[in-house]
Amino acid sequence: MxxxxxxxxxxxxxxxxxxxxxxxxxxxxxxxxxxxxxxxxxxxxxxxxxxxxxxxxxxxxxxxxxxxxxxxxxxxxxxxxxxxxxxxxxxxxxxxxxxxxxxxxxxxxxxxxxSALIAALSVAGLPTDRFVFEGFLPAKSVSRRKLLEGVREEPRTLVFYESSHRIADMLADVVATLGEERRVVILRELTKLFESIYRGSAGDLLQQMATDTNMSRGEFVVVIAGNVVTEDQEQLSALRADSILAVLLEELPVKQAAAIAARLTGLPKNQLYKQALAMG
CATH class of the missing domain: 3.40.1010.10 (Tetrapyrrole methylase, N-terminal domain)
Known part of the structure; x- marks a missing residue:
């Protein structure tokens, strides 16, 4: 057979x-x-x-x-x-x-x-060596913002699908959670007659969408730059972590202090645990 x-x-x-x-x-x-x-x-x-x-x-x-x-x-x-x-x-x-x-x-x-995902990444002009595909965001703003806040520190390029009746609200939530300066590429109607690509900061694109009704028509792929941490910011985070751990270790066990410090700084919990152990 x-x-x-x-x-x-x-x-x-x-x-x-x-x-x-x-x-x-x-x-x-x-x-x-x-x-x-x-x-x-x-x-x-x-x-x-x-x-x-x-x-x-x-x-x-x-x-x-x-x-x-x-x-x-x-x-x-x-x-x-x-x-x-x-x-x-x-x-x-x-x-x-x-x-x-x-x-x-x-x-x-x-x-x-x-594949709309791959087609968008191929022309977005953002890093493609590492990316995160999140599909469609939740329909309600509260849930949408919660998810976006969860990827705020994500260093990899972010890719989302979105519909015409939510694209403006989604972009407003991106501004509110990731910041108006975060780099965004909106790809509309890929491979179709009215294919369009809009590039800029989240804040600028939100303003543009308010005056250009064509920007909110069709089907969308939204590609967002990951969170880029500079060397100065890394050093600042390390110093901040030292200060936070020093205070927490006065009252808490090492494991618990590291977990709380990780939530406050966004740094890996394992890294902070080792850092806390070194601090004695």
Whole structure:
């Protein structure tokens, strides 16, 4: 019996010419295509002259689909998984399925292609050797600010997805939590007709958005510079940590003093623990 395979196929994020030849071949050859929205995928397949069987797999039915898809693979079926746009599982459905299939020893094959995350990083002009992808931020400002405050000291480049009806509020929260001088690149409608890239400080871009209504239309990737600590700032943090530890050690055990100092300074707890031990 032929081995069952699930192919995770990337689809265009806007420009339909970005579909790979391998991706088109797989979508035409498999026995069935599982799609986030069958209407969207039907239009995509029609554009490429592909006819195939479609079935839905989205956030609300994914868990229920796992057993039947596993059974189809056990029968030797070749299946494809696509999202509405971009690479499956990247802020899109598919994690539960792929995780379950991996645990049960089934073969899952990536068919790479378009990804808004990678496309944005390739042109943002911010460091890409190390980055953190956070997907969509919470819808409510309180939760959004809490998450942003949690990455305020993160030195790696930050990448987020955002929608048109929240982009202005998200940028306002970036200003409030990360500071108006933090470098931000907003990438709008990547690969589409009205693709635009806006670069500047968070404060300047927020002001620009208030007067330019086009800036808040479409789909967005927001790339934010990581927190860069200069040598002078590092020395200042070390001196501050010494002072804080000296006071805390008068009243607390070393481990507890180091933990509190880490929260106050943002420095690693292990580093401060060793520092406290050295202070005797």
């Amino acid at each position: 032929k081995q069952g395979i699930l192919y995770c196929v990337a689809t265009p994020i806007g420009n339909l010419a970005d579909m790979t030849e391998r991706g088109k071949r797989i979508l035409s050859e498999v026995d069935k295509v599982y799609a986030e929205d069958t209407r969207v995928t039907r239009g995509l397949l029609t554009h490429y002259g592909i006819q195939n069987t479609l079935a839905s797999l989205h956030d609300h039915n994914e868990a229920d689909r796992v057993a039947s898809i596993r059974a189809e693979l056990d029968q030797g079926m070749q299946l494809a998984l696509v999202s509405d746009a971009g690479t499956p599982l990247i802020s899109d459905p598919g994690y539960k399925l792929v995780h379950a299939l991996g645990e049960s020893g089934h073969t899952v094959v990536p068919i790479p292609g378009a």
